[in-house]
Amino acid sequence: MTAPRSLTLRILRSSPGEGIAPHWQDFLVEEAEGMTLFLALGEVRERLDPSLQFDFVCRAGICGSCAMLVNGKPTLACRCLTRDLDPLITLAPLPVFELIGDLSVNTGKWMRGTAERLETWIHSQEETALTAVEAPMEPALAEAIYELDRCIECGCCIAGCGTAQMRPDFVGAVGLNKIARFRLDPRDTRSDDDFYELIGDDTGVFGCMSLLGCHDVCPKGLSLQTQIAFLRRKMAVVGIK
Amino acid sequence: MTRSIEQTGLFQPDAAAPAIPGIPAAVSHPAHAARRLKKSRWPARLDLLQSASGLFLAVFLVAHMFFVSSILISRDAFYTVARFFEAGWLFGTPQPWVVSCVVGFVLAVFVGHAWLALRKFPANWRQYRAFAEHRRQLRHSDTGLWWLQLWTGFALFFLGSVHLYGMLVHPELIGPYESADRIWTGTMWPLYLLLLFAVELHGSVGLYRLALKWGWLEGRDPAASRRRLRAVKTAFSVFFVGLGLVTLLAYVQLGIAHADRAGEPYVPTAAKTARG
Amino acid sequence: MRIHYTDVLVIGGGLAGLRAAVGARRRGHDVIILSLVPPKRSHSAAAQGGMQASLGNTAMGAGDNEDVHFEDTVRGSDWGCDQQVARLFVHTAPQAVRELAAWGVPWNRIQAGPREVVMDGQRVTLTEPAAMHGLIAARDFGGTKKWRTCFVSDGTGHAMLYAVSDQAVAESIPVHERTEAIALIHDGQRCHGAIVRDLVTGELSAYVAKATCIATGGFGRIYRVSSNAVINEGIGAAIALETGVVPLGNLEAVQFHPTTIFPAGILVTEGCRGDGGLLRDAKGHRFMPDYEPEKRELASRDVVSRRMEEHIRAGHGVKTRFGEHLWLDITLLGKAHIDGRLREVKEICQHFLGIDPARDMIPVRPAQHYSMGGIRTDAAGHARGLAGLFACGEAACWDLHGFNRLGGNSVAETVVAGMIVGEKMADFVESDAGDLHVSTALVREFLEREQAKLDTLLHGNGSESAAELTRRMQDIMTEKVGIFRRGDLLESAVTELRQLLEKSRHIGIATRRPGSNPELVAAYRVQKMLKLALCVAHGALTRTESRGAHYREDYPARDDANWLKRTLATWHGDDTLPTLAWEDLDVAAMELPPGWRGYGARNAIEHPATAIRADEINAIRKAFGHADRYTLQHALMPFDHLLPERYRGRNERPGDDTP
Numbered sequence A: 001m002t003a004p005r006s007l008t009l010r011i012l013r014s015s016p017g018e019g020i021a022p023h024w025q026d027f028l029v030e031e032a033e034g035m036t037l038f039l040a041l042g043e044v045r046e047r048l049d050p051s052l053q054f055d056f057v058c059r060a061g062i063c064g065s066c067a068m069l070v071n072g073k074p075t076l077a078c079r080c081l082t083r084d085l086d087p088l089i090t091l092a093p094l095p096v097f098e099l100i101g102d103l104s105v106n107t108g109k110w111m112r113g114t115a116e117r118l119e120t121w122i123h124s125q126e127e128t129a130l131t132a133v134e135a136p137m138e139p140a141l142a143e144a145i146y147e148l149d150r151c152i153e154c155g156c157c158i159a160g161c162g163t164a165q166m167r168p169d170f171v172g173a174v175g176l177n178k179i180a181r182f183r184l185d186p187r188d189t190r191s192d193d194d195f196y197e198l199i200g201d202d203t204g205v206f207g208c209m210s211l212l213g214c215h216d217v218c219p220k221g222l223s224l225q226t227q228i229a230f231l232r233r234k235m236a237v238v239g240i241k
Numbered sequence B: 001m002t003r004s005i006e007q008t009g010l011f012q013p014d015a016a017a018p019a020i021p022g023i024p025a026a027v028s029h030p031a032h033a034a035r036r037l038k039k040s041r042w043p044a045r046l047d048l049l050q051s052a053s054g055l056f057l058a059v060f061l062v063a064h065m066f067f068v069s070s071i072l073i074s075r076d077a078f079y080t081v082a083r084f085f086e087a088g089w090l091f092g093t094p095q096p097w098v099v100s101c102v103v104g105f106v107l108a109v110f111v112g113h114a115w116l117a118l119r120k121f122p123a124n125w126r127q128y129r130a131f132a133e134h135r136r137q138l139r140h141s142d143t144g145l146w147w148l149q150l151w152t153g154f155a156l157f158f159l160g161s162v163h164l165y166g167m168l169v170h171p172e173l174i175g176p177y178e179s180a181d182r183i184w185t186g187t188m189w190p191l192y193l194l195l196l197f198a199v200e201l202h203g204s205v206g207l208y209r210l211a212l213k214w215g216w217l218e219g220r221d222p223a224a225s226r227r228r229l230r231a232v233k234t235a236f237s238v239f240f241v242g243l244g245l246v247t248l249l250a251y252v253q254l255g256i257a258h259a260d261r262a263g264e265p266y267v268p269t270a271a272k273t274a275r276g
Numbered sequence C: 001m002r003i004h005y006t007d008v009l010v011i012g013g014g015l016a017g018l019r020a021a022v023g024a025r026r027r028g029h030d031v032i033i034l035s036l037v038p039p040k041r042s043h044s045a046a047a048q049g050g051m052q053a054s055l056g057n058t059a060m061g062a063g064d065n066e067d068v069h070f071e072d073t074v075r076g077s078d079w080g081c082d083q084q085v086a087r088l089f090v091h092t093a094p095q096a097v098r099e100l101a102a103w104g105v106p107w108n109r110i111q112a113g114p115r116e117v118v119m120d121g122q123r124v125t126l127t128e129p130a131a132m133h134g135l136i137a138a139r140d141f142g143g144t145k146k147w148r149t150c151f152v153s154d155g156t157g158h159a160m161l162y163a164v165s166d167q168a169v170a171e172s173i174p175v176h177e178r179t180e181a182i183a184l185i186h187d188g189q190r191c192h193g194a195i196v197r198d199l200v201t202g203e204l205s206a207y208v209a210k211a212t213c214i215a216t217g218g219f220g221r222i223y224r225v226s227s228n229a230v231i232n233e234g235i236g237a238a239i240a241l242e243t244g245v246v247p248l249g250n251l252e253a254v255q256f257h258p259t260t261i262f263p264a265g266i267l268v269t270e271g272c273r274g275d276g277g278l279l280r281d282a283k284g285h286r287f288m289p290d291y292e293p294e295k296r297e298l299a300s301r302d303v304v305s306r307r308m309e310e311h312i313r314a315g316h317g318v319k320t321r322f323g324e325h326l327w328l329d330i331t332l333l334g335k336a337h338i339d340g341r342l343r344e345v346k347e348i349c350q351h352f353l354g355i356d357p358a359r360d361m362i363p364v365r366p367a368q369h370y371s372m373g374g375i376r377t378d379a380a381g382h383a384r385g386l387a388g389l390f391a392c393g394e395a396a397c398w399d400l401h402g403f404n405r406l407g408g409n410s411v412a413e414t415v416v417a418g419m420i421v422g423e424k425m426a427d428f429v430e431s432d433a434g435d436l437h438v439s440t441a442l443v444r445e446f447l448e449r450e451q452a453k454l455d456t457l458l459h460g461n462g463s464e465s466a467a468e469l470t471r472r473m474q475d476i477m478t479e480k481v482g483i484f485r486r487g488d489l490l491e492s493a494v495t496e497l498r499q500l501l502e503k504s505r506h507i508g509i510a511t512r513r514p515g516s517n518p519e520l521v522a523a524y525r526v527q528k529m530l531k532l533a534l535c536v537a538h539g540a541l542t543r544t545e546s547r548g549a550h551y552r553e554d555y556p557a558r559d560d561a562n563w564l565k566r567t568l569a570t571w572h573g574d575d576t577l578p579t580l581a582w583e584d585l586d587v588a589a590m591e592l593p594p595g596w597r598g599y600g601a602r603n604a605i606e607h608p609a610t611a612i613r614a615d616e617i618n619a620i621r622k623a624f625g626h627a628d629r630y631t632l633q634h635a636l637m638p639f640d641h642l643l644p645e646r647y648r649g650r651n652e653r654p655g656d657d658t659p
């Protein structure tokens, strides 16, 4: 067996609350079998610096809490195996989002804002009778909706989008994907005119410059490219009607 | 000061519907009412116009490159093409102002496109820095391509304008010798060289991004078609830059050969034989 | 002093908390939700398998109804559950699924016509009738007679949580994210809200509410290895315990899952073994047939978990820096099968182990998975001991699950309990009992007390390390209060945990900053977690029988005569042990008296009332022989009065002619 590698975690530290500006700090960790960044950072916090801030919840790649820039790329830290990385690993918080400290950013606040702004819930005028047999839905349609519903609001697509860096009011791929999801859902009675009201401007779908960073970094592999193009066509039709 | 609900930023007091028991707020949500103020349709139209103008210019340029490179076939070929646009076949005698009109139209589209695209430029230093830093860090191909388009577009602003202005005011000076003299003796070749690279890269990337943007040619496997589009885009750039360089070289050679007689208009072979 | 006033305070933004909040809000009350993390990050999102509800749509679910679901649940609980609650639950679950459908959950739907499935290692063709096309589908799950588990691919919890969370946004319910309730405000009789710490600024504030609901999920993280999220530390249950008057029920009832990947503890589905996967030890030897010659890898969940631990204890585990594990070998299933049916397992293996399960074996070890116990409530979700305090979801011991919960019954419980408790809280707020009589002096007292505790940690001169104590606690729990329990081990666990609790009063921390300070958080949490750990260990030590997931090597039989009762743990002041009391389950009122669970040895020691009740039931059945099932059920054990009005209607099913 070869000796375990020694990893350097180069972390962008900061504490806006205390007025500590961002600076890099290195931590040395010995690599272990199957080590993920979740485990490595846990070790740093336990052994080297108990004040280090980061957000892990599920540590299984499903909750979207732990997105950060790993060697400059937005990704879910919990599912990064250190063995796939060089021994020098740089970690930085996601840009765009409000910085809480070190690797922790407030994606939740951003996402709630998006949900309110885009009204990301089923809009329906009828009260459903809960005891009645549910309305049927085509199995393929249900699966197609789920494909779009799989977004975990991790914020990688925002951090990977140049437009979002320049224009903080841009809804980003996560927002556009949500509109696509509700548009596809027959239980939502909103029309394209309604959706145009939400995303029919340069902070919405027309602000997207097709950089496709979102598509390429989305950890859930959502078809953001296709969805945004699709919405653009639909919204353009509303625009010339 | 009490850190109230409002200050958490998650809760907008004016968005809180007065609770109507039994009626879901989803139905009585005030946002619905407010939304009835209809949103402008212009963002959609401007986006379409931006794409349409870009597409027009790109298609125009493909044709233009073939016209200009007709010099590679023969001087007469280029001469014929140039005269063709002066619509002699329609009016009996060549009318250079027709070319001016065409140039005027292209110039208008060019300016229009630039104006529309300018909306996408970083609006200030902060935005510029943010994007530049992002691009550097992400090292992502399509983000890089946009950056390329931004810079080539910026360059075209100047290079294209100079060229178009020349064509606009001197439409009659298009011909094998006239052009070659302009390029060599008039020292326009450095400008053309830059313009060539700028416009071909800008155009090919633009077409590629246009396809992605509107979801053209997506097919059943968008990832595969994106790879394909990329290959096509690169081939497009290489072909037209190559063709342009060869053409430019031809003009330069002709320009050097014709330098001592610079200013002399070209007389087509047919006319010469007819005369002689 | 910062005080927020609201009608209803919901602590916890998982499925249970969100659904309860929406219910109360729709009744016109102001609601605030508190959550450690953005609600959509709650661990409800991790549920993959599905949600049980007896819709009876699918071919293998035909004939399903509340009665069948009820029996499965009670048997599954090893008769430890509250049968009235189980009735409430099975009745409301179909409504919950349908409500979620209306809220946008993309439930998988039935495709009419034939399809191939693997059952019991055989390829079988099922045919779904045309009339069912497009209705909500269901899959097979352990411990159920019918296929009843509604699902959204392998992301059921995610889809549910997002739909319910979006409804909370639609209702403009404020969620105060990154906040943590660290104490309840109460006067010994009435709960008035909670003291809450802002995890970003470190500020304490008081939330005063007419009704307070704890929906903080499970406490898996008192164990070293758990399938739970890292935030599942049970602080919600602990602050109820710390009131000294609210009892926690059945904390010793902890479920373990055999196959979680090692060391991360991330679940891989039972389907791996169901489809033919094998368990192997360090030498590559397939060991399960040595222990369970008949059922081998496919023995029940608790049995397999037990055998695996036994084998590791015997020294056959694979040793690594993080501890020992065994192998799950699914290479024999072939790439095509894994790519098709175990896609998710494959992805987990790729991301977390960097291996291809079609070629490599998967390192696995059983892990803590679910806490059946929690804050003891009545059928309305009202906690014992304090008026105005409610609890629901995994944090509660509503007591749907007894000593073992069925897969798919948990996310169903969260939503169903949320529906019911939301209504009950609204009723409470509207009633005289809901009026708020709280003095700000009391609020101040609580606030100052909590501030003082934090200040002691921040500025005291303690020397114990919180991280160290936490690790010790987790090790003790996993090693001594795990799958296998034995008097001597439990005894030493209790002793050690008590020492740790003592030590935890002298924690010192290096990071003095009051705001976002993970070290401080770890410090005050471990103090609370140790109390939960002691409730589990002490409860397990005292319960001298084996029931469901609670397995005592020294008392392997289920003992209904002595132990058909619920453990109630309360905590007094600076004690280092919980005070235990017991609450009898009323056999005479049971719809389904204790019997054989359907697997394992028939070694239960019978309760004297069982035979009497069984005779009674037979008599009632005879007398109502001609009546429909609703009438019969009503005669056996009425429960309608416990249901909120709006959920009382009878569930319709396609092809069901009984109205």
Ligand SMILES: Cc1cc2nc3c(=O)[nH]c(=O)nc-3n(C[C@H](O)[C@H](O)[C@H](O)COP(=O)(O)OP(=O)(O)OC[C@H]3O[C@@H](n4cnc5c(N)ncnc54)[C@H](O)[C@@H]3O)c2cc1C
Binding pocket: C011, C012, C013, C014, C015, C016, C017, C034, C035, C036, C037, C038, C039, C042, C043, C044, C045, C046, C047, C048, C049, C050, C051, C052, C157, C179, C180, C181, C182, C215, C216, C217, C218, C227, C228, C229, C231, C232, C234, C235, C236, C267, C369, C370, C392, C393, C394, C395, C407, C408, C409, C410, C411, C412, C414
């Ligand atoms: C890997 C895994 C798979 C599972 N699969 C299934 C399945 O297929 N089917 C099934 O039925 N069940 C399954 N379960 C069980 C089920 O998912 C959970 O029991 C259920 O989701 C718990 O929901 P909850 O709302 O009670 O709690 P959670 O979803 O855990 O939410 C707890 C909430 O409380 C908040 N909170 C906690 N403490 C505090 C505090 N002190 N102050 C403020 N807020 C606090 C948290 O932020 C969080 O929002 C699974 C569990 C696991 C671990």
Ligand code: HEM
Binding pocket: A209, B047, B050, B051, B052, B053, B054, B055, B057, B058, B059, B061, B110, B113, B114, B117, B118, B120, B121, B146, B149, B150, B152, B153, B154, B156, B157, B158, B160, B199, B202, B203, B204, B206, B207, B209, B210, B213
């Ligand atoms: C002053 C000159 C020009 C400037 C400043 C300019 C700038 C830009 C910019 C910044 C974009 C990106 C817009 C976006 O991402 O939304 C763009 C797109 C494009 N440009 Fe230009 N450009 C110019 C001239 C040209 C010319 C001459 C052509 C023809 C080859 C052209 C073809 C395109 C195409 C096809 C697109 C894609 C259109 C779209 O995304 O909607 N441009 N231009």
Ligand code: HEM
Binding pocket: B061, B064, B068, B099, B102, B103, B106, B110, B156, B160, B163, B164, B167, B173, B174, B175, B178, B179, B180, B182, B183, B192, B193, B195, B196, B197, B199, B243, B244, B245, B247, B248
């Ligand atoms: C109707 C408008 C146009 C006319 C009539 C026209 C005409 C010509 C002609 C005659 C030449 C040969 C060189 C010369 O005579 O100077 C030329 C070259 C060139 N033109 Fe244009 N042009 C037009 C528009 C454009 C535009 C919009 C662009 C891009 C912004 C462009 C880019 C070029 C380039 C790059 C060359 C050099 C070609 C080479 O290297 O082979 N032209 N054009």
Ligand code: SF4
Binding pocket: A150, A151, A152, A153, A154, A155, A156, A157, A158, A173, A174, A177, A214, A217, A218, A219, A220, A221, A222, A224
């Ligand atoms: S779209 Fe993808 S990258 Fe964006 S938030 Fe959702 S899961 Fe994350």
Ligand code: F3S
Binding pocket: A160, A161, A162, A163, A164, A172, A173, A207, A208, A209, A210, A211, A212, A213, A214, A215, A228
């Ligand atoms: S990266 Fe941004 S610009 Fe559009 S395609 Fe994606 S949202």
Ligand code: FES
Binding pocket: A055, A056, A057, A058, A059, A060, A061, A062, A063, A064, A065, A066, A067, A076, A077, A078, A079
């Ligand atoms: S911790 Fe949940 S996705 Fe990484």
